[in-house]
Amino acid sequence: VTWLQSIIDGIGLGAEYAVVAVGIGLVFGVMRLVNLAYGELITAGAYTLAFTSGQPAVVAILACFGVVILGALVMERVAFRPLRGATPATMLVASFAISFLLQNVYLLAFGSRGSTVGTLGGLNTAIAIGTLRIRWISLVSVIVGAVLLAGVTLVLDRTAMGLHLRAASADFRTARLLGVRANRVIAFSFAISGALAAAVSVLLTVQSPLVTPDFGVSVTIFALIGVVVGGLDRLWTATAGGFLIGFATAFFGDELPSASSVYLPSVVYGLVIVVLLARPGGLFAGGGLGAERV
């Protein structure tokens, strides 16, 4: 594998992780919640796609978005609203409990053998340019990732709700005093993060069509690591961190000699530790350019 191929693979995976990172970062910005149950939203979307495999792709994808956004809103209302104001550690453990609960609900309802998604399977083929192989899904991931990130940025910058969200992230209490409605702004951030999770379900199921109860776990953990490595304070640093961890995973996965490729996670985790020690605030954290947190 040439290094150019490794870079191309890296960009494809990086784009997907970046989308997950935005979903996690948005909710963190508003309510200081690290949502480990985010992966189960992705899994819910993947199951929806599996059960609508017979339908036209548009119907399946719309159903996926509907289910996941609804799921995100229900999760916020039932589980996280009562916990508002609890310590971050408590919220994190609670989100683990929700994640654990949902995984076991999936296991009980759909079994451990997994369901297969057939929607958009054709995107998994590759186009060859010389010796380089570019899979369609890598291209689609990059484009979808870019469009979604641009969309989220537009919503945050240009709409009233986006302004409220940014205000709430900067200082929740002051924002409330100035008339930002807490329930609405938090529900809004969950809805956007749900939409992003649904997009990730679509992208991920193309590459790994077998949906098991723990489908969304590893991408969530890696994106979360990326978010912290990049820097939690701003949305773009979190996104860049997510991209970087996806990129590093795919890049070193290609570049490591096959005998030592089983140690890929150690290489990535080792880099994470080095970065955190060198820059605890995040790799891209600047020196106090205002308090904007989204």
Added chain:
Amino acid sequence: MRSRLDAALSVTAPVVLVLAVALLGSNAGAVRQLEFNDALVNAAIVVGLYVFIGNSGVLSFGHMSFVAIGAYLSGILTLGAEQKNFVLPQMFPVLRHTHVSTVSSLGLAALAGGIFALLTGIALMRLSGLPAGIATFAVLGITANIISYWEKIGPGVTALALVPESGTWTLATGAMIAIVVAFAYQRSRFGRRLRATREDPRAAEASGIHVHRERLVAFVISGALAGFAGGLLVHELGSITVAQVYLELTFITLAMLVIGGVQSVWGAVVGALLISGLNSFLNDAEQGVHVGVYVHLPTGSRLVALGVLMALVLILRPSGLTGGREVTLGGLRRAGRLWRPERSAG
């Protein structure tokens, strides 16, 4: 005087609770006994977690790496020499030829956990908040990855099996040792200084407390206890795989600590025993069980119910069931006052 009494009471309460569980367990049937043993080992692990997380207020997702190292080391050292030559031919000669008793292997597990915690802690204790959580998690990821594949230090992808099993009383003694160590640390100068940094790092630093050093001390003691508990775990189960000391155990033990109450030994022990007990009860309920009424849950619903209950406790009591307090005279009196009206009514 009052404070001495309180201290005695605070350390006695969790020890008595562990003794009670061990007593029940040793008189239970063989299958039920396994569940009690499991609860005791969980208590030891969670107390180990508490020493660092509870006193420092810094989250660690990495403690299962100490548990894993303790478990594998203690398990490998107690295997018979012929078994090791047969099952683990590629392992380092030192590990392959050494054979020690279960008790000494537990000591070595604690030592290994402590040393590993010292090596990682020197660098990582400069971090706090989420970066600390993620960095410790990265340590766990590396540990799990290397144990899974490096056949010079362990069985690689296969399970480490045929480890001699220990009985309920050994495990209970282990849990009690962990409790006493945790309590001794908490009462010591070091424990008090570290708790001062938890309440207000800047004020603590201003009064001459070295935050980094105090955290490191707790991390090492906590790592040693976790390694020790890992040794107990492998001798409880008789075998171990990496998956058993990785993500799920990390979060379950953390949930036990938070549900019990992060800031006290009592909370750690109550949380561990309660969640373990609940797990066993739900297991029974899947077969059908009488508790006044006949309860019968559909097969596979145990973990769902456990998840619901964990989430409910966290939502209703975010500071944990014990509120993070130790058992004290004042606390007992308050509890008594709460009960009395009911008694006079009945």
